[in-house]
Amino acid sequence: MPTPITPRRIAIIGTGPTGIYTLSHLLGMGQPLAVTLLERGPQAGIGMPYSSEAASRAMLANIASIEIPPVVVPYLDWLRARSDAELGRYGLGRGDLDDRLFTPRLLLGEYYRDQLLILVRDAQAAGHVITIREGTEVQDIAPTPAGLMLATDAGVVGPFDRAVLATGHQFPDADEATRSYFPSPWSGLIEARVPACRVGVMGTSLSAIDAAMAVATQHGRFRRDGDDLVFDRDPQAEALRIVLMSRTGILPEADFYCPIPYQPLAVATGPALAACLSAPAPLDAAFDLIRAEIMQADPAFALRVGLGGLDADSFADSYFAARAEADPFRWARRNLAEVERNRADRVTVAWRYALLRLHEAVEEIVAELSDDDRARFDAGLKKVFVDNYAAVPPESIRRLLALRDAGILSLLTLGEDYDLTREGPDTVIDHPEGRDRFAVFIDARGQKALTSEDLPFPSLRGALLDQDQEIPEVAQDYSLLNAGDFTGRLCLAAIPYLMHDRPFVQGITACADIAQAIAGGMATGRRRRLVS
Ligand SMILES: Cc1cc2nc3c(=O)[nH]c(=O)nc-3n(C[C@H](O)[C@H](O)[C@H](O)COP(=O)(O)OP(=O)(O)OC[C@H]3O[C@@H](n4cnc5c(N)ncnc54)[C@H](O)[C@@H]3O)c2cc1C
Numbered sequence: 123m124p125t126p127i128t129p130r131r132i133a134i135i136g137t138g139p140t141g142i143y144t145l146s147h148l149l150g151m152g153q154p155l156a157v158t159l160l161e162r163g164p165q166a167g168i169g170m171p172y173s174s175e176a177a178s179r180a181m182l183a184n185i186a187s188i189e190i191p192p193v194v195v196p197y198l199d200w201l202r203a204r205s206d207a208e209l210g211r212y213g214l215g216r217g218d219l220d221d222r223l224f225t226p227r228l229l230l231g232e233y234y235r236d237q238l239l240i241l242v243r244d245a246q247a248a249g250h251v252i253t254i255r256e257g258t259e260v261q262d263i264a265p266t267p268a269g270l271m272l273a274t275d276a277g278v279v280g281p282f283d284r285a286v287l288a289t290g291h292q293f294p295d296a297d298e299a300t301r302s303y304f305p306s307p308w309s310g311l312i313e314a315r316v317p318a319c320r321v322g323v324m325g326t327s328l329s330a331i332d333a334a335m336a337v338a339t340q341h342g343r344f345r346r347d348g349d350d351l352v353f354d355r356d357p358q359a360e361a362l363r364i365v366l367m368s369r370t371g372i373l374p375e376a377d378f379y380c381p382i383p384y385q386p387l388a389v390a391t392g393p394a395l396a397a398c399l400s401a402p403a404p405l406d407a408a409f410d411l412i413r414a415e416i417m418q419a420d421p422a423f424a425l426r427v428g429l430g431g432l433d434a435d436s437f438a439d440s441y442f443a444a445r446a447e448a449d450p451f452r453w454a455r456r457n458l459a460e461v462e463r464n465r466a467d468r469v470t471v472a473w474r475y476a477l478l479r480l481h482e483a484v485e486e487i488v489a490e491l492s493d494d495d496r497a498r499f500d501a502g503l504k505k506v507f508v509d510n511y512a513a514v515p516p517e518s519i520r521r522l523l524a525l526r527d528a529g530i531l532s533l534l535t536l537g538e539d540y541d542l543t544r545e546g547p548d549t550v551i552d553h554p555e556g557r558d559r560f561a562v563f564i565d566a567r568g569q570k571a572l573t574s575e576d577l578p579f580p581s582l583r584g585a586l587l588d589q590d591q592e593i594p595e596v597a598q599d600y601s602l603l604n605a606g607d608f609t610g611r612l613c614l615a616a617i618p619y620l621m622h623d624r625p626f627v628q629g630i631t632a633c634a635d636i637a638q639a640i641a642g643g644m645a646t647g648r649r650r651r652l653v654s
Contacts, residue, residue: 129154129251130644131281133272135260136288137161138169139633140615142238144286145252146193147641149245156251158279159242160272162259167238170291172231176308179212180339181332182515183230188221188382190230191634193237194244200233201225222379222465224515255279263287264581265607286600286613286640291569292576302547304564307333311564316340318359322549322560324542326368326533328514330566331522334364337562338525351520353528364531365558367551371535372442373450373522376461377513379468380475387479390415395487405495408487409434409503412480420472438502442509450533451526458519465516474510481507481626489623504625511626534558569628571621582608593622599643600636613640 130153134141137159148155159166163173170176172183190197201209201219209215212226242252255276262273269281294305304311307329316337323333341359345352355362366373390411401407413432417424424430427440445453464471484507491499525531540553549563573593574586585606586594595603600613600620614620615636620627627636 129156131156131269131283132158132644133270133280133282133285134159134288135263135272135285136290136616137166137238137254138172138288138290139234139630140290140617140636141286141288142167142169142193142234142241143191143634143637144288144615144640145238145245146241147637148644149241149248149250151641151645153645154250155245156253157245158253158255158282160255160258160260160274160279162257162275164257165235166254166256167235168231169234170308172227172234174228175312177227177231177332178312178336178339179226179228180335180344181227182224182328182518183227184224184328184377184512184514184518185630186222186224186377186382190630193234194240195237197230197233198223200236201229224377224517260289260579262579262581263608263612265585265611270608270611284611284613284644287579287616289616292572292578292616292618293569294565300547302562303544303549304333304562307336307564307566311336316562318356318362319561320361320363320559321365322551322558322563323364323366323566324368324564325566325568326366326371326373327512327566327568328374328518329568330366330564331374331514331518333564333566334366334525334531335521337364337564338362338530342528344521344524351517351524353521353524353530355528355530362530364525365534365560366531367534367536369536369538369540370442370446371450371533372445372509373454373519373533374509374512374514375454375457376516376519378461378471378474379465380470380478384479384482385475387415387476387483388418390480390483392483392486395483399487399490403495404487404491405434405498408484409437412484412503413437415480416473416476419476423473435498435502438505441506451523454519455523458516458523461516477507477510481511485624485626488625500625507626511629569618569621571625572618574619576618582612594619596620597643598639600640601643613643615640 132148132155134144134157141159145157145159148157187197187201198219198221206216212229214225242254245252259275260272261275263285264271264273266281269283270285271278271280272285293308298305299309301314311333318341321337323330338353341362342353342355345354394411395408398404398407398411413429417429432440488496488499522531536551536553540551543550547561549560551558574583574591577583577586585608589604589606591604594605594614596614597603600615601610602608602612602614617627
């Protein structure tokens with residue numbers, strides 16, 4: 123009689139997209155599994171950005187349905203299977219559904235939860251043991267000879283052969299929030315009642331736009347007027363003013379049409395960029411490839427920004443120059459019109475598409491740059507890539523313009539030298555142009571890269587700091603390296619801790635890639651350094 127194979131005991135901590143894709147890839151390994159999914163929220167399978175604590179119905183995901191890696195069924199198929207009433211709740215009609223659609227984040231959360239439940243049901247039917255523990259916060263992880271033990275607010279869970287830390291975003295504590303100061307848009311803003319006053323929002327990205335929307339929609343509503351979107355302010359909300367601010371005072375551009383999956387790069391290929399690491403000046407060698415790629419893709423753009431005479435340090439200034447000089451709202455209106463025209467005609471702007479593909483290829487070598495090159499990269503090229511890939515849904519730009527037209531929204535350029543102070547309930551910003559005071563202030567600058575010190579798991583934090591691992595080192599399968607008894611047993615897939623080596627790691631496609639690498643490592647046992 124064959125000996126029964128003992129299933130591998132795996133814990134997945136956190137059930138956002140990373141946790142879900144990890145489960146999905148693990149189930150594809152063809153080995154018997156005993157997986158426990160632990161989720162501190164009341165419902166597994168939603169993820170922080172897609173939950174009602176972080177999003178209202180109006181807040182859009184900045185990923186088109188075609189880009190979302192399917193869990194069980196593709197997102198668009200899932201959307202098509204919804205009833206008219208379900209779609210209507212999110213302001214969608216059946217005719218809106220296409221592969222380039224940006225949907226509300228809450229709807230995407232519903233998709234992920236639904237997919238997780240199907241995945242678990244099918245896995246159980248296939249003989250795997252899958253346990254979901256909702257409302258269970260993991261507070262520590264301890265390596266023991268029997269396996270990894272998890273201390274949770276509902277008692278100790280374990281042992282496990284392996285654990286995957288897929289805990290996602292970590293923002294300043296909601297406890298720091300007051301009724302007039304929000305350290306992030308996710309520290310109670312969604313439920314807070316914000317009076318019609320002068321509201322400051324630090325940041326101009328999609329998160330900042332969302333914060334502005336969370337406030338504005340308490341004091342009026344958006345309405346279609348032919349092709350236009352207008353904002354009708356409530357009569358008693360005359361005093362509402364929202365000021366978005368950033369160092370540059372530049373607004374993001376609207377997401378643009380391009381072929382997906384990405385076409386291969388012609389010059390700055392993975393191997394060509396990797397070879398730059400052995401050059402005497404790696405960042406400059408990489409920039410030569412980036413420049414050649416853009417010149418080949420879009421000679422007219424290259425001429426316009428004078429690309430031939432630029433280097434890795436000066437490209438960003440030339441890239442942003444015209445936008446920095448223009449009126450930001452006029453620029454946004456023009457950009458929106460161009461994007462909508464191109465979307466209707468299925469036209470791709472070649473330089474935008476080149477930059478979009480380049481950011482992923484270049485990210486592969488960033489961790490291996492010297493400190494000096496890395497500082498140069500962060501000060502220049504990184505800003506260009508972020509601007510390009512963090513383009514926002516066109517509808518978000520339309521809403522900004524509607525708030526502008528309603529006399530509610532303005533933009534403040536802070537420059538490099540500004541001071542933020544709290545004076546009683548007010549927040550005061552001193553900047554080169556003067557002093558601005560806000561009765562309500564929302565810091566919407568997004569996720570910061572975190573270090574081992576910030577890990578909310580004392581034993582793990584201690585083990586990493588004992589090994590002088592200020593930034594946790596991970597292998598290609600995201601398992602920890604040089605982490606004492608955690609080495610090889612715990613995979614670190616929590617975004618803020620990966621951002622040092624992978625500055626563009628945020629996003630659903632990155633979650634799916636990480637999950638695949640983790641499952642691949644567990645299947646083969648191969649654990650090379652992330653960048654070798
Ligand atoms: C506001 C916002 C909007 C975004 N919008 C988009 C977008 O439109 N498109 C896109 O591609 N990307 C977007 N992102 C990027 C985001 O990183 C990914 O989409 C994705 O959410 C990351 O998935 P995750 O599973 O790693 O983390 P999360 O989605 O954050 O999920 C982590 C889960 O772990 C749970 N958890 C945390 N700690 C514990 C613990 N100690 N014990 C148990 N459970 C725990 C959390 O409750 C949560 O459910 C957005 C990010 C933010 C912050």
